[in-house]
Amino acid sequence: MPKHLDPAKKLKLREEILQRMRERGLKLTASRLKVVDHLLEYGKHFEIEDLVLWIRERCKNRRECPSRPTVYRTVKLLEELGFVKPVLKQGTRTVYEFIPLTGEHYHLLCLKCGRLYEFEEPTIASIVKEVARRVDYKYIHHHLEVCGICPDCRRELEGEG
Amino acid sequence: MPKHLDPAKKLKLREEILQRMRERGLKLTASRLKVVDHLLEYGKHFEIEDLVLWIRERCKNRRECPSRPTVYRTVKLLEELGFVKPVLKQGTRTVYEFIPLTGEHYHLLCLKCGRLYEFEEPTIASIVKEVARRVDYKYIHHHLEVCGICPDCRRELEGEG
DNA sequence: GTAACTGCAAAGACTTTGCAATCCC
DNA sequence: GGGATTGCAAAGTCTTTGCAGTTAC
Numbered sequence: 001m002p003k004h005l006d007p008a009k010k011l012k013l014r015e016e017i018l019q020r021m022r023e024r025g026l027k028l029t030a031s032r033l034k035v036v037d038h039l040l041e042y043g044k045h046f047e048i049e050d051l052v053l054w055i056r057e058r059c060k061n062r063r064e065c066p067s068r069p070t071v072y073r074t075v076k077l078l079e080e081l082g083f084v085k086p087v088l089k090q091g092t093r094t095v096y097e098f099i100p101l102t103g104e105h106y107h108l109l110c111l112k113c114g115r116l117y118e119f120e121e122p123t124i125a126s127i128v129k130e131v132a133r134r135v136d137y138k139y140i141h142h143h144l145e146v147c148g149i150c151p152d153c154r155r156e157l158e159g160e161g
Numbered sequence: 162m163p164k165h166l167d168p169a170k171k172l173k174l175r176e177e178i179l180q181r182m183r184e185r186g187l188k189l190t191a192s193r194l195k196v197v198d199h200l201l202e203y204g205k206h207f208e209i210e211d212l213v214l215w216i217r218e219r220c221k222n223r224r225e226c227p228s229r230p231t232v233y234r235t236v237k238l239l240e241e242l243g244f245v246k247p248v249l250k251q252g253t254r255t256v257y258e259f260i261p262l263t264g265e266h267y268h269l270l271c272l273k274c275g276r277l278y279e280f281e282e283p284t285i286a287s288i289v290k291e292v293a294r295r296v297d298y299k300y301i302h303h304h305l306e307v308c309g310i311c312p313d314c315r316r317e318l319e320g321e322g
Numbered sequence: 323g324t325a326a327c328t329g330c331a332a333a334g335a336c337t338t339t340g341c342a343a344t345c346c347c
Numbered sequence: 348g349g350g351a352t353t354g355c356a357a358a359g360t361c362t363t364t365g366c367a368g369t370t371a372c
Contacts, residue, residue, distance in 0.1 A: 024318065027346050027351060049336070067354045072337065080272045085308065086250075092335050092362065094250075108298055111241045119292055124285055128267075128307045131280055137269055137309035144305045146289045147246065148298035157185065188326060188371050210361065228329045233362065253337060253360050328369070335362080344353070 005101065010040050013100055020081050031066035034059075035074040039084075044101045047093045048075055082140040090114070099141060110150035112157075117150075166262065171201050174261055181242050192227035195220070196235040200245075205262045208254045209236055243301040251275070260302060271311035273318075278311075 005013065017036055018028060026032070038055045039046070052071045059065035066074070075096065078084040087097045088107060104125050108117040124144060132139035149157065166174065178197055179189060187193070199216045200207070213232045220226035227235070236257065239245040248258045249268060265286050269278040285305060293300035310318065 025351095029346065029352060031353065069338075069355085070353060073352085079308075080310075089247075089255075094336085108293060108296065110298070111301060117296055117298070119296075121288055121292065124288060124305075127282055127285060128305070131282065132269060132307060132309050135269065135278055135280075136312045136315075137271070137278070137307075138315050139307070140272060140309045142305065142307040144285075144289070144303065146293060146298075146300070146303040147240075148293050148301045149241075151297045154297075154299050186326095190327060190371065192328065208361095230330085230363075231328060234327090255361085324370105324372095326369100326371080328367105330366095330368105331364105333362105333364075336360085338359075339357090340355105342354095344351105346351080347349095 005040070014040055017078070017081070017083055020083075021077075024081065026077065030064070031070045032074050032077075034064070034066050035071055036078075039078075039098060042098070044098055045087070046096050046098065047090075048072055048096065049093060051075070080140070085141045085143055087143060088116075088145060106144040106146065108146045108148060110153055111147050112149055112153035115150045115152075166201070175201055178239070178242070178244055181244075182238075185242065187238065191225070192231045193235050193238075195225065195227050196232055197239075200239075200259060203259070205259055206248070207257050207259065208251075209233055209257065210254060212236070241301070246302045246304055248304060249306060267305040267307065269307045269309060271314055272308050273310055273314035276311045276313075 014036065018033075021028060021032070034055065035051075038051065038058065042051065042054060048071060052068050055071065056065055075084060079086070079096075083099055084096050085099060086094045088095045088109065103120070104122065105118050105120045106124070108119060109115075125142070128142045129139050175197065179194075182189060182193070195216065196212075199212065199219065203212065203215060209232060213229050216232065217226055236245060240247070240257075244260055245257050246260060247255045249256045249270065264281070265283065266279050266281045267285070269280060270276075286303070289303045290300050
């Protein structure tokens, strides 16, 4: 699952994140850096609980491994900074997206079986950014989810009814 | 909080919901009817846990009061049928919207303080419906959330930094 | 009659909190 | 040095599940 970016871009992105944290007056603690660095390796989508375990696996000893609460807190910070956003709930978990890796895309979700279809619609981004500007919010990100019944489930339901 | 609809419209909506349940081959059990009827009285937005308690308060005896799991299950069904959808997470809870009462509107959410600004953008609905049609999903609903920093929090952060 | 549905109680899971110790700036 | 941040362990919630009994159709 790693290797989504070549090393140069990854470094640049990492520096950008740290910069934004500094601007915001946040301290660059060892734990936060660990979370950021692992996120850069992890992939486009993640669930916090998986991330906690993944980081834990890859830390030699407990001393250098950020705790579960810290991972949660750091992800929340990264969300405020606009690098990460929740995109859907799978069962009890929340699936997050690492925005710089994903491009602007949306999900069409089947409410019966959970199947996902991804699509892009650049118009929507410009509309929502304009709305934010109009009411003087600082735009960070947006998230659109369309729910429906996928072709397969649809057939199944119509068959029944 | 009640009285969002005049009685005539409420009855019509109630019948529409029951009709859709029948079409779908669902049984109209006493518990499901109780959930639907209370939802019709409750308001535009709700959290399932509140709904459970609210219904419980208003049931004379335990016998005629749908259980917590049944409320959860019924809300999930109503979501599949397109009458209800989750619109945001507040802390650990999910806030739902009773779609027939709300019109097509979206939320601009402040990630610092949680302040909400509501707006409408009819264009977006037509875009997403078209996407669903194109890939042969049965469209049920969609949900757009824009995240940012509200003017107040923005000022506060800029003051700090 | 029978498949669908409910209620119960408990489990399961994710997420948050309080507070003392620690660390960055 | 001092305030921000962490870790620990535990609590707190929301949500789901299994199963025996019940019910709508």
